[in-house]
Amino acid sequence: MSGVFGKVFGKSKAQSQATALASIDKLSETLEMLEKKENLLVKKANLEVEKAKGFTKAKNKRAAIQCLKRKRLYEQQIEQLGNFQLRIHDQMIMLEGAKATTETVDALRTGASAMKAMHKATNIDDVDKTMDEINDNMENMRQIQDLLSAPIGAAADFDEDELEAELADLEGEELEAELLAPTTTAPTAPVRVPVAQQSTRPSASKTEDDELAALQAEMAM
Numbered sequence: 001m002s003g004v005f006g007k008v009f010g011k012s013k014a015q016s017q018a019t020a021l022a023s024i025d026k027l028s029e030t031l032e033m034l035e036k037k038e039n040l041l042v043k044k045a046n047l048e049v050e051k052a053k054g055f056t057k058a059k060n061k062r063a064a065i066q067c068l069k070r071k072r073l074y075e076q077q078i079e080q081l082g083n084f085q086l087r088i089h090d091q092m093i094m095l096e097g098a099k100a101t102t103e104t105v106d107a108l109r110t111g112a113s114a115m116k117a118m119h120k121a122t123n124i125d126d127v128d129k130t131m132d133e134i135n136d137n138m139e140n141m142r143q144i145q146d147l148l149s150a151p152i153g154a155a156a157d158f159d160e161d162e163l164e165a166e167l168a169d170l171e172g173e174e175l176e177a178e179l180l181a182p183t184t185t186a187p188t189a190p191v192r193v194p195v196a197q198q199s200t201r202p203s204a205s206k207t208e209d210d211e212l213a214a215l216q217a218e219m220a221m
Helices: 002-057 061-121 124-149 153-157 160-180 195-200 204-220
Strands: none
Touching: 002 061
8 A cells, every 4th residue: 555655656756857847848948048138128128219319300309209209118018027027036046946845855765764664674682682792702702811821831830930040030130140240351462472482492391301301310320
């Protein structure tokens, strides 16, 4: 039933929009026609003025007055056409405003229908359930990560506090050794002895060998 009403109202709405567009087009054509007539009457009125000037120079007062009368008749028609154009402008503005209002309401109605359909498709209980599942999965993952990162075997028996204390002691000893270390001095350059002096001076080991050999010879005698 609602589908039938939707088709009927949708068809009616489309017809209304088509009628509004046709009316605006018709008014535009009429307005263009009136503007052309007004321009023609303005030219005729100006022409009567020129004729009146010519008759005035020719001393034909009667003919000049007749020209001015026709000019005023043209001016009355021009004023009437101006009023017609003003009414058409007002009508066009009203139709365009009504068309814009109809389109706006139609857009708002479409948005409201879409929002309503989205609300029907989204249940608050389903959202709560989904969020609970997400939280449970995150908690399970955290527990798995904690289990994987926990030490196993012999490393599991180590006391973290004792290891921290031992590390602190090592750092203290290292710092104390650095503070007690003597200040290093630059190494002295070795004294170079000339080659000639080295060759003339007998070495201590050679002298001791000679003395030992002489002593052994004396004991053998």
